[in-house]
């Protein structure tokens with residue numbers, strides 16, 4: 101059963117002998133390098149620091165190039181040579197099918213071309229009101245935390261980003277912030293946990309063994325419920341579109357809003373003159389739900405944490421808010437206000453450098469490619485270790501320092517800063533994410549002063565599907581008067 105795999109893996113290893121490899125054990129390779137006590141993030145950091153920014157790791161039959169080298173990032177991300185995602189992404193397929201994140205080849209190319217206009221600024225502009233309305237609910241919720249010694253902010257932000265992504269992707273309000281216990285919200289949490297269990301288990305990684313586990317049946321149930329919701333929203337939305345395009349009622353009986361969501365654009369789009377099938381639409385909508393939720397919550401929460409610990413930066417960010425909003429500090433924030441927040445832009449950018457939600461981006465080489473005169477054979481996995489490059493002092497001097505102005509004073513080496521990946525398979529939602537984050541950060545900054553929690557809180561980073569903190573992100577909120 102494993103014979104051909106071992107043989108192929110050994111062959112790949114031989115062809116990659118030009119690389120430094122991490123010394124390992126027969127058969128299991130470097131599996132033991134990844135302990136249970138430390139998180140995989142620190143293991144990857146340790147390996148790149150010890151063996152260099154491009155190193156070969158072996159997990160049983162898998163040969164993987166782990167890289168924190170920005171020149172290699174450019175080769176992998178910036179060209180068409182290595183467009184395919186690694187097999188780790190297959191775990192997501194039960195929920196996402198082959199939506200944009202997980203698809204390959206011609207399907208990815210056609211869908212990417214079709215979906216790109218949905219992220220045009222003229223469409224994103226319409227979402228600013230959705231950020232604003234959900235931001236108001238967030239502020240209300242946070243008001244009950246004011247003056248407490250310590251508030252865990254991530255759980256609030258995670259519900260806010262859930263509301264935002266449901267409304268922008270599907271056009272429905274799930275009111276996650278008000279009704280935390282909604283079935284849909286619980287299912288999204290649970291599916292994330294199930295994917296994690298699988299990714300970090302030796303036996304559940306194997307499809308056959310996984311089918312013998314309880315998680316497999318849980319996953320089937322949760323995925324069916326998630327799909328049912330998306331399908332029913334698609335049906336309702338399609339009917340709505342057919343019925344009356346000029347109906348400007350804000351919310352109908354099912355909670356569906358008449359503002360254009362990504363789903364509406366998908367319903368009206370065509371590829372080679374053909375409309376997308378219901379399944380294809382479902383895959384893309386679910387992909388937005390997945391790609392646009394935990395990533396943004398981590399990014400916003402880490403930024404708030406950094407602001408609470410860096411009062412000088414927070415002061416400059418708040419000064420900018422005062423300049424933009426003047427005497428009417430609590431008025432609604434517009435698209436043009438967001439574009440004026442240049443310093444907040446740098447704050448968010450620097451936060452994504454220190455805490456990139458996607459710490460590793462995976463690729464698979466599907467045909468032999470040549471890099472700097474050496475062959476990387478088909479079948480090799482590649483792990484683009486974004487966190488490693490972002491924390492390399494050769495790329496960013498004094499890398500642990502939160503210094504938003506660093507991007508204005510020193511030039512950034514191309515591809516050394518890749519929180520949204522780069523090149524043809526970069527994050528399609530990045531402009532959306534930046535707008536959403538700035539809207540949320542601006543609102544919080546205008547309402548509260550962020551102070552370090554008491555007792556002082558130190559993060560315990562954990563690289564799950566996105567980078568998080570095991571012990572949450574704590575701070576103290578004080579009302580600004």
Ligand code: HEM
Nearest residue numbers: 200201391392395396399457458519520521527528529533
């Ligand atoms: C701070 C927030 C975000 C971060 C850090 C982030 C990061 C990334 C990264 C690193 C990738 C590349 C993954 C890979 O190559 O395997 C990616 C892809 C993607 N992201 Fe995001 N993302 C964010 C927000 C969003 C949002 C809000 C959406 C949707 C509304 C979104 C949708 C997608 C999609 C569909 C892809 C796949 C693109 C493709 O393969 O063509 N992301 N994102």
